[in-house]
Amino acid sequence: MDKLLTDRDRLADLASLHILDTPPEPEFDSVVRAAAAVAGTDAAAISLVAAHRQWFKASIGIDFVESPRASAFCDHAIAGDEALVVTDALSDARFAENPLVLGAPHVRFYAGHPIHSPGGHRVGSLCVLDTTPRVLEPAQLASLRALADHVEVLLQKRLDRLPTSAAGDDSGHHRALRLEALGRLAGGVAHDFNNLLTVILGYSELLALDTRLPADVQDELREVANAGTRAKRLTRQLLAFGRRQVLRPKALDVAEVVRGSLPLLRRMVRPGVELQAVSDAAPWRIHADRVQLEQILINLTVNASDAMPRGGRIEVRSSKVREPIEGVRIDVIDEGEGMTAEVRRRLFEPFFTTKEEGRGTGLGLATVHGIVEQSGGRLIVHSEPGRGTTMSVILPRTTDASVEPPRSGIGKLIEERGDALGGTERILVVDDDAAVRVFMAKVLRRAGYTVLESGTPGDALLIVEKASEPIDLVVSDVVMRRMSGPEMVHRIRERWPDVGVVHVSGYSSQGVPVPDGVPHLDKPIAAAELLGTIRTTLDDR
Template sequence: MTHTSKTQSPAAEDTPLKITLIYALIGGLWIIFSDRWAAALVTNPVALTEIQTYKGWFYIMATALLLYLLIKRDMTALQENEDRFRATFEQAAVGIAHVGLEGQWLRVNQKLCDIVGYSREELAQLTFQKITYPDDLEADLEQTQRLLAGEIETYSMEKRYIRRDSSIVWVNLTTSLVREPTGEPKYFIGVVQDISQRKQLEEQYHHSQKMEAIGRLAGGVAHDFNNLLTVINGYSELSLNRLSEADPLQKPIREIQKAGERAARLTSQLLAFSRQQILQPKILDLNEVIAETSLMLKRLIGEDIELVTFTRANLGRVKADPGQIEQVIMNLAVNARDAMPQGGKLTIDLANVELDEEFARRRMEIPPGSYVRLAISDTGVGMDKETQKRIFEPFFTTKGLGKGTGLGLATVYGIVSQSGGSILVYSEPGWGTTFKIYLPWAKEISETVPTSHVPKIYPSPGTETILLVEDESGVRDLVRDTLKEEGYVVLVAGNSAEALRLCHQHPDPIHLLLTDVVMPGLSGHQLAQALLPLRPHLRTLYMSGYTDEAIVQHGVLEAGVAFLHKPFTPQTLTHKVREVLEAPAYTNP
């Protein structure tokens, strides 16, 4: 904190008085005693006059020497103090300034020049009001008026300066007032500390907290919608299967089914944003991914947009879900296309990069290390800073009504985050946009590519007994009706407690536990564990509208876990049930 200075130090005030008193004392003693000694020793008037003349010159020389020594001593001390002050002023780790009462910069150190980007000469032509961010000026002026009025001795505030290059720098400013000995204001002393990095970290933290909260909300909404869509889509398919092709109800029910499928895609995007999707990661060479999607991208963006791709030899491999990575590229390509209504250029560039600790943690909150950078750039209309702050929020869009869901970039954000990477956006209005995606190098250097798998056609109807546990009545009824039509014996429970009771009471074998994951009381995973001692050979098929950490770690299913994602159709349900029942025996997870 800077303190108010009103008077000189006592030592500085006493120095002139000391010199004066010493000079008067020595001079008085010399005159009194030297005249008496001379008169007593010399009786010749002429000789006495000469002696007094020499005595006067001696006095002048002696006192001059004494004054010189005294003044030199104090000047040396003063210079040392000045040097210490100058060193402190110039080498301080914070900006220091003397500011006139009208706001003019009187004296500044180099650190302050570094903070605001101006030279000393340039600052001398400006006032602090000129470079203060407009929204912060009123509060600053109010505090300076309180200083001048004597209401406070010092004040501190966080404010923004506009740098010479027009960028904004956040500072912590501490200001005090220096007064004349009479009490009149003389000038301000300001101490300026650059807090831009702290502000950036705070903004990143608040942004991540907001995105996490929105993600939780989106995941919950998707879960509820998926339960509803399971019922809508399921009964639509059952109804269509029971109607003849000529039935007039075929068309409206098909429209219901199509709408349900579109809604299911939207909830899938919400799950991607909330990082609750089930991923099937593989070791990928993004060179190959770009090559395979280029033709589709050209069709997607149209003939008036030029597609330019830059692949790299020896590109690091990444571990990600290939379908999800393709969706990231497609979504960003669509976003770029919409930003270039008059045509332009879409550039995709791949590179290996090394992220140091500061850049990785400060800019993206990911570990430092080796990454593959996927940069997608357009020459479109660009975005302002406020838009950039919100582009990854679900349902935020700058497109016209009916021209976008606002989930495209939110989906990209979720997929990249769930894949262990990060995404940055660079844009200016009129200068286009670049999205830079950083995905970590895969630890595995190779992976056997699975051969193409043709789904096995399982015999139907079934005869096994299935314990169905689902707390949503609509989903429960649909699954029960579907399985009964296929010939299965279905034991129905609305929660874990009912399931345990049925398992105890049912004397015959139970072949499959078909359970929701998230339920009141015991979760689906906990229920499966509780049933193991009673039914050691019981197989389990989980179903859910979103993932659960008990069966999913970071969005990747554990080995041996069978999972059916809502919303599902009756056909998907019956196929998955038979797949689990006829699969080789495994330990119930």
């Protein structure tokens, strides 16, 4: 009997597997390699269809890990029990205007067989893709079905390994759904706030520099900017919880990051709390975002300090581990009051806190959890009442021998060059938020640049088509309707291959990856940061 009664039931069944956003697993990876070999394609994936996205548990030949559900071929594949075969997407009315067809990865051929959960719901598909039209033989389709059946076996084994409380408690299913929904809400709210903060912080910054204004008005504008900066920190926490922060992972030496953070951490702990760091992780390095790693250290250390109102000792220890993943483990160990089983169960819920009013937002550990999940790591808690707490973060090891260089930042460039950050080049600004677009254009015009504006990628391409003079640089939002910023830039470069580009974004959309080496600014954007990045990009062309 078909159990696909409602999407809500299907999503609850998917949540019960506790598989979304988990690190790669060899047994799933081997299936997609086999599927690609059987079909003779360069790309294959195990796609799981969540409420608003498809996420790849395993993939080959695809350089992103998720994309919006609205554009997912696999969302069509789960509509029935038979394989969905699209021999030429451009000739199929359902997909001819699909952004995955018109833009990267330029899908022309797709074949996907639905995957059923142990509960009987179609939760995703095993699919193969190609950039040219093709046809699969009956034997190839049969092999694809057999491999999809094998994925279902792997899902059953995964469910069997889960603790009974995780696998069989209906409240756990609904809790997982609530947390996923809260994550999406937090990411969306933070994205909208970042656009608003770009305007608030940007104009207050510009006005505060106007020497014609009375001193008391300049002071008041600085207070506005300070409030905006505090709001900026809150939106970053919301993005981290919702796993929508823009990541810039690099090869990091954990011991060096911890040592560099110690002066700040020591200022943040309570009086009477001793903080020590011990490292046995060398020479292993991790692949992570430095700012996020520092955020993890701050949140865990402050929580450990708050658990010791009468003082005590905190140890930050890093070491090499091979289980449950190969990586570097960071333990933050305190001598505090410990936690009950009920507190441990709710520890990573947003806005849950045991602190007195005014001492916490309840987002700190939810933020840590979001960062670790987004980075492909693990978070482990050991705590008992009266016996202290150990919070352990394990982040994947990298074999990249290069270590992130010390960050000089745009700030140094601004300090050195000041007013020389302007220019006379032609710049195209593309952002679907009118207030943000107008602000960036105004900053650039004041700096001497010739600025063209567009609210959509389509209009931007029309501007390029009609332009009589080349455009020197494009400033573009990443996630926009119908076409992404990177795809738009790719089309612009078909006419002007050497055009520079700076991307801006209020949140991360892993379905729209930004090419390596392309300058990227996180909203909210300061005027000086915008000018410094653009001047550097133009000078480096």
